[in-house]
Amino acid sequence: MTELLALLGILLTLVFTVVNGFHDASNAVALPVRFNALTPRVALWLGAVFNLVGALLVGLVLNRMITFEIPVPLDVVGVVALLCSLVTAIGWDLATWWWRMPSSSTAAIGGAVVGALLGARAVGLLHGPLPVGPYLSWNVLVPLVVSPVVAFAAAYLLVPPLVHLVRHETPGRVNFRSGVVQATGAAAIHFGHGIQHARRTLWILMVLMLVLGSGFSRGSIPVWLVLLVGLCLGFGTLLGGWRIAYTLSSRVVTLDPLRGAIAQTVSGALLFVGGFLSPIPLSTSQTSTGAILGAGSAQKFRTVYHQTVVRLLLTWIVTAPVCGLVSGMLFLALSPLLPALL
Numbered sequence: 001m002t003e004l005l006a007l008l009g010i011l012l013t014l015v016f017t018v019v020n021g022f023h024d025a026s027n028a029v030a031l032p033v034r035f036n037a038l039t040p041r042v043a044l045w046l047g048a049v050f051n052l053v054g055a056l057l058v059g060l061v062l063n064r065m066i067t068f069e070i071p072v073p074l075d076v077v078g079v080v081a082l083l084c085s086l087v088t089a090i091g092w093d094l095a096t097w098w099w100r101m102p103s104s105s106t107a108a109i110g111g112a113v114v115g116a117l118l119g120a121r122a123v124g125l126l127h128g129p130l131p132v133g134p135y136l137s138w139n140v141l142v143p144l145v146v147s148p149v150v151a152f153a154a155a156y157l158l159v160p161p162l163v164h165l166v167r168h169e170t171p172g173r174v175n176f177r178s179g180v181v182q183a184t185g186a187a188a189i190h191f192g193h194g195i196q197h198a199r200r201t202l203w204i205l206m207v208l209m210l211v212l213g214s215g216f217s218r219g220s221i222p223v224w225l226v227l228l229v230g231l232c233l234g235f236g237t238l239l240g241g242w243r244i245a246y247t248l249s250s251r252v253v254t255l256d257p258l259r260g261a262i263a264q265t266v267s268g269a270l271l272f273v274g275g276f277l278s279p280i281p282l283s284t285s286q287t288s289t290g291a292i293l294g295a296g297s298a299q300k301f302r303t304v305y306h307q308t309v310v311r312l313l314l315t316w317i318v319t320a321p322v323c324g325l326v327s328g329m330l331f332l333a334l335s336p337l338l339p340a341l342l
Contacts, residue, residue, distance in 0.1 A: 021236025026245035028189035037179030048234035054194020059226025084330040085112035104283035115324030119331035148290030155294030178261035185264025192271025253296030254303040
């Protein structure tokens, strides 16, 4: 039975990857599509390709970035905890897509895993140390604060000098060059997203594979598994969650093509460089939204839709606690069935 549950977990992990690609596609394509730098179809295919490349890079080159910050038991308890976490994270991604809110899948899955493991400890099915504090700080709180704040500040500070630099250029030339930069930034965002999400997905898959007795390690991840993760991420990107694109392009702040290009450059650079160098898991949604808000705020007239920003911040703050609570409740509901499987 444990093996069947592990196989179900692998299937849910791939579903989570597809949903994540679908949910996060808007982070990169919202501005290029709005300003006609890319057509919707080209934007999504560009995203699918670069997500695939980012995932392949993690599995084949950057496997040292796949981290195991919290111990998940390699038995039926750990498998059920991951099942509860995946169901919760998938549901949260779909709910926030429906609400048009760009939320963090990193915070969702991190909070859900902690909630399920705490549920296991509450019913006496988990023993030993459980470093909840360091895990939540490193995977939820630090990304929640660092990535949007740095993106906001960088985009805000870049606007004045760049506006001054192009002050004598014609609007047509500025818009054309901004479109090229937006398209390039979209590729970088998708590439960084592929790296960030593949790190999470391969961690979950490796745990489930170890339960099945595969013997995989970070240094021996099979190419077919990495390719499967990349294809699922690319397929989800092609589905395109356009509801969130409307929020990012029109309901957070008023932008022109130049400021859109600055936002794309900042978020693309942070995710691209962070994917190679930073052990902190950066949230694509929060980084992109922070850059958009920073670039749009650097204007002389009021441009920010404060009601939408408050809803965004509230969504980011409650993501981990809500997912942890729901995942923990799911585990507690299933816990009476587990002693028979141990």
